[in-house]
Amino acid sequence: MTHGVTRRDFLKLSGGAMAGTAAGSLSGLGVDLAPKAQLATDLRIRDARAYPSICPYCAVGCGTLVHVIDGRIVNIEGNPESPVNVGTLCPKGAATYQLHVNPNRLTRVLHRAPGATEWEVWPLERAMDRVAELVKQDRDETFVEWWEGVDSTGNPLRKLVNHTPAIFSLGGATMANEWNHLQQKLLRGLGVVAIENQARI
Numbered sequence: 001m002t003h004g005v006t007r008r009d010f011l012k013l014s015g016g017a018m019a020g021t022a023a024g025s026l027s028g029l030g031v032d033l034a035p036k037a038q039l040a041t042d043l044r045i046r047d048a049r050a051y052p053s054i055c056p057y058c059a060v061g062c063g064t065l066v067h068v069i070d071g072r073i074v075n076i077e078g079n080p081e082s083p084v085n086v087g088t089l090c091p092k093g094a095a096t097y098q099l100h101v102n103p104n105r106l107t108r109v110l111h112r113a114p115g116a117t118e119w120e121v122w123p124l125e126r127a128m129d130r131v132a133e134l135v136k137q138d139r140d141e142t143f144v145e146w147w148e149g150v151d152s153t154g155n156p157l158r159k160l161v162n163h164t165p166a167i168f169s170l171g172g173a174t175m176a177n178e179w180n181h182l183q184q185k186l187l188r189g190l191g192v193v194a195i196e197n198q199a200r201i
Contacts, residue, residue, distance in 0.1 A: 045075050052079055055093040060084060062093055073100045135167065139190050142166035168194040 005013075048067035053076075055062040063082025067075040076097040080087030089096075099105070109127040110119040122130075147161045169187050171180065187195055 048074055055089065055096060056099070057092045062089055064089070064093070064096065073097065138166050139164050143191060163191040163193045167192045169196070171197040
């Protein structure tokens with residue numbers, strides 16, 4: 001008389017075999033990876049200095065630790081001291097390292113001069129310098145020091161305004177408080193009054 005194996009018995013046996021194999025691979029079979037994993041973690045950031053920062057993605061503001069060796073980023077992970085995320089990061093935040101260290105990261109820009117038909121490849125530094133030049137030029141050409149008009153009774157009115165109506169700033173939801181502080185100082189110093197944030201719009 002043969003005894004058939006029920007479905008329940010099969011699942012029990014299969015689950016037990018898999019658990020035994022997994023346990024054996026980490027202990028009795030000589031393939032214990034725990035020390036290797038710890039060694040890899042130690043080597044990656046052994047001589048690194050950790051700088052607290054903020055994830056650049058959504059507006060939650062999760063804290064990160066940026067590990068740097070000789071001015072080069074070697075690792076980015078969640079900051080366990082951050083009250084926002086307590087060391088955890090979403091998949092995008094966990095992949096922040098790839099924003100900085102990535103062979104596909106763009107380091108040049110395409111520029112097409114007014115009236116031109118061909119694109120020209122510029123280094124990023126040249127493009128940033130050109131943006132700064134144009135901002136300065138627009139600001140100087142449109143800067144208004146005094147506003148003149150009339151009051152409600154028709155009398156002449158003159159007010160010191162020191163602003164430029166030609167430049168508009170639109171911020172993003174991923175900007176940290178530190179960045180916003182510096183951006184506000186820069187824009188207010190230029191006389192820009194049209195300042196808005198993408199998250200509020």
